[in-house]
Amino acid sequence: MLRPKMKWLLQENNMSGYDKLQKALGVSSLTAKFLWSRGFRHEDEAKEWMYPTDEQYHDPFLLDDMEKTVARIQQAIESNEKILIFGDYDADGVTSTSMLMMALLELEAQVDWYIPNRFTEGYGPNIPAFERAKENDVSLIITVDNGIAAVAEIEAANDLGMDVIVTDHHEPPPELPNAYAIINPKKETCAYPYKELCGAGVVFKLVHALRGTFPHDLLDLVTIATISDLVSLTGENRALVQQGLKALSNSKRPGIKALMDIAHVSGKVVNEEHIGFVLGPRLNAAGRIDSANPAVHLLLSETMEEALTWAQELEKINTVRKNLVDDIAKEAVREVEETFSENDKVIVIGKANWHSGVIGIVASRLLERFYRPVIVFSIDEEAGVAKGSARSIEGFDMFQELSKNRDLFIHFGGHAMACGLTMKTEDIETLRIRLCEQAEVSMKEEDFIPKLPMDVSLSVEDVTVEALTELMQLGPFGIGNPKPMFLFEDVTIVSKRKIGSDNNHMKMELSSNGAMLESIGFQFGHLVDQLTEGVTASVAGELSVNEWNGFRKPQLQLKDMTVTEWQLFDYRRIRHLRDIFSHLPDEEETSVICFQEKTYEQLQSFRLDNLYMHDELKKEMNGRMIAIADMPHAVKELTDALTAFSHIERIYMFLYDTEETFFQPLPTREQFKWYFAFLKNQNPFHYEKYKEVLARKKGWTVEHLSWMTKVFLELHFVTMENGVVSLNPAPEKKSLMESFHYRKRLEKQEAEQKLLYSTYAELKKTIAPYIQVRTEIGTKEKVGNGL
Known part of the structure; x- marks a missing residue:
């Protein structure tokens, strides 16, 4: 047996009917089963999902305050006012800044950009930055990917005589800032049909409104932001990213080409995973480690020479970021293992030397390792202040639970699964105790078992290269459209072995009804010693096409498995x-x-x-x-x-x-019979003196002869005294099976045959x-x- 790591959740769908959808769409059974599991029952709705059209793009002027914003920007351009784009330091923020900068420069605006340093200024608008803008004769500030909560800061800008336009996508607080205009689809008064745009998505709509035409040239940047910021890949976002991935694969933008070159993505058909795990982290790295400015300079580069310089700078920064994360994560894991118990429902941990720019990634690592709500703090001992990054699991709304402790926070914000907070160091332990008590009330034991949602149970025969190629067209996959997860029940493990430089990965060959499927399990190498070939297992994972040396074949990336037989x-x-x-x-x-x-x-x-x-x-x-x-x-x-x-x-x-006795032949009845006749004829027989001579004459071993003698003694056929064997004058007739030694020898040989040599x-x-x-x-x- 092998127990799974997670609780498997299989969509409960009556699959009868998927074949009609398959026929209507002309797709593989795999694609049809997947669509059916996601709730598509009719050809038209499935086609709308598979092939997004321009009809899914909404009129940018449906965004509240859009007309007012466009008019104010046009006025600033006509009047040669100085405009400042106030951005944010993550991938969404730097792409938003770059997109609006490009658009306003096209319109010949006097425009510059500014991104605060997360370590000296923190997130979002701040009054000193606004004061410096005023000193530089800026009269219009446009925030991108921030500003919705900057009540005091925007009031200060108003007092300085500057107008502020807020473009943001974060949840609006109860009190909105007194800005000249606020564009945010989540604003209560906003009638825009789609609420899940990222910050760059909002800027994309603003550029659309400013130009009067759809900004196809910015699809590459808005796609990077949409995937990196983990917003829902449904509706308008899905349409943007589908087009944007194609644009990225063929991008002529120097900054994008240089970024893909340095990340070894050039020449590939770019997908959401390239952005999420390769390109996005490099754009994020600059703002995590120091200033986000190199990322903006990269995206705004006009020549390949300039772009490659900035791309190389980002690569160095990203290497520093990865090393920092690895070092802090190892230290944090060790700290949790040494100081926390299973009774601690929430992990709250922090140290003075932990870099505040990467604690969010470390929190995610701890959550993955321990599957508990986690807060990781970077502590400034001199100031007595701690900056924290929180990550949560299903069943514990981090925003709501932290909201009950607002009295402890200097700054706080976020959503159900992730939050950021600043507080006094001395209050960290109080927060930990409170959150553990809150979790004790709000969470059940089953909440601490990781969940693995699965779409549909497949047979190995369903999986072909052609079917998987078709399935990938249902992407992009991410938030709101999770990557397909499949279950394969009752498959046979044909082979399994450890792979990787540290033997920490596992490769398996699975079979069912003659069909074969290769499986790769990253960080599953330890399971090789817990599995036997030929055993029946159930496996869950993601499917892809593995290409090597020009040969393409289906592959399952293992997420979990179980063996229910011994x-x-x-x-x-x-x-x-x-x-x-x-x-x-x-x-x-x-x-x-x-x-x-x-x-x-x-x-x-x-x-x-x-x-x-x-x-x-x-x-x-x-x-x-x-x-x-x-x-x-x-x-x-x-x-x-x-x-x-x-x-x-x-x-x-x-x-x-x-x-072992199996290869030591048991004397036959004929041999016993001959030996008994010999003893009768020689009675008495000097066994000790002549046993070797007799054994040699018969071609037996001395052990062979000794054992037969022992059986005769046990059956009282003979007696032995001083090495001389004498025949019992009136032996009772007995079967050889009545001898304990004979019987045990037979049993031992049978045991060896059935157990050792089978x-x-x-x-x-x-x-x-x-x-x-x-x-x-x-x-x-x-x-x-x-x-």
Whole structure:
């Protein structure tokens, strides 16, 4: 058996009917099953999803205050007013800044840009920055990807005689700033049909309104921002990103080309994963480590030479960022393991030397590792202030739970799954205690089991390169349109092996009904020793096309797996008892069974906690994992030992033995008959003096002869005194089977034949009837349709 790491949630859909959708759309069964699982029942709605059209783009003037904003910007351009774009330091913020800068320069505006330093100024507008803008004769400030909560700062700008236009996408607070105009689709008075635009998406609509035409040339930038900022990839965002990915793959923008060159993406068909894991992190890195300015300079570069200089600078910064994250994450994991217990429902941790620019990534790492709501703080000991980044799990609304503690915060904001906060260092422990108490009330034990939502159960035969190529056209995948997750039940593990420089990954070949599927499991290398080839498993994961040396084939990227049948691990050829320990998965959890006193005594020296002689076992013993250390004297000894355990998931079969009898032929009845006649004829026979001569004459071994003599003595056919064997004058007629030694020798040979020298399949078949298996380890739960 193998238990899964997560709770599997399979969409509960009656799949009858998907074949009609398949026929109507002319797609593969895989694509049709996936669409059906996502709730598509009719051809028209499925086509609308598969092939977004321009009709999904809404009129930018539906955004509240758009007309007012366009008029004010046009007035500023006509009057040669100085305009300042006030941006943010993440990928969404730098692309927003760059897009609006390009558009306003096109319109010949007097425009400049400014992004605050997160370490000296923090997030969003600040009064000193506005005061410097005034000193530079700026009369119009346009915020991008920020400003919706800057009540005091915008009031200060008003007092300085500057107009502020806010463009933002974050949740509006109860009190809005007194800005000249506010463009935010989430604003209560805004009638814009689609609410999930990112900051760059809002700027994209503003540029559309300013130009009067759809800004196709900015699709590459708005796509990077939309994916990097983890907004919903539905509706208008989905249409933008679908077009934008094509634009990115063919982008002529120097900054984008240089970024893709340095990240080894050039020449590839860019997808959402390239942005999410390669391009986006590099744009984010600058603002995380120091100033975000290099990212904006890169995107605004007009020549490849200039762009490559900035791209190389970002690459260096990103390397620093990765090293910082790795170092802090290792330290944080160690801290959690040493100081927190399973009773702590929320992890709150922080140190003075932790870089505040990467604590969000570290919080995500801790959440993934421990699956608990997490807050990681970077502490400024001199100022007595801590900046924190929070990440949460389903079942704990971080924004709502932190909102109950506003009295402790200097600054605070965010949403259900992620928040940022600043507070006094001295209050961190108070916050930790409060949040743990709140979690105790609001969360259930099952909330702390990671969930794995799955779309549909497939058969291996469904998976082809053609079908997967077609399925990928249903992307982009991300928030709101998660990447397809598939379940394969009752597949056979044909092969498995560790791969990677540290052997920390696993590669498997899976089969079902003659069809084969390759699987790769990153960070699953440890499972290789917990699986046996030929076992039936259920696996869950994402599908893709693996291309190597021009050859393309389907591949499953493993996310979780389970084996519900017991497994037999065959280590029957060990040479030394100490070799047992290199194969046991967990010595403390494994019950080690011995049948020979000598083995038991040797293993006692290793101080095993769960070491037993077979005759010590009692019924209903606990033990999921059983190791059979040595050879039993009979098959029944082994089967009796196995039935003592209430349930068994794995058996590790070693069967160590120093006295094998299988290749020592048992004397035949004819040999016994000849020897008895010989003793009768020679009576008495000086056994000790002539045993070697007799053995040599008959072609027997001395051990062979000695054993027959022992059987005769036990049956009282003969007596022995001073090495002389004498025939009993009136022996009672008995069968050889009445001899204990004869019977045990037969049993030992049978045991060796069935247990030690059998094939793997024969051995498993011999012991299978005696294994009690716990069947209630299933993890699959059906849930309602999520669309």
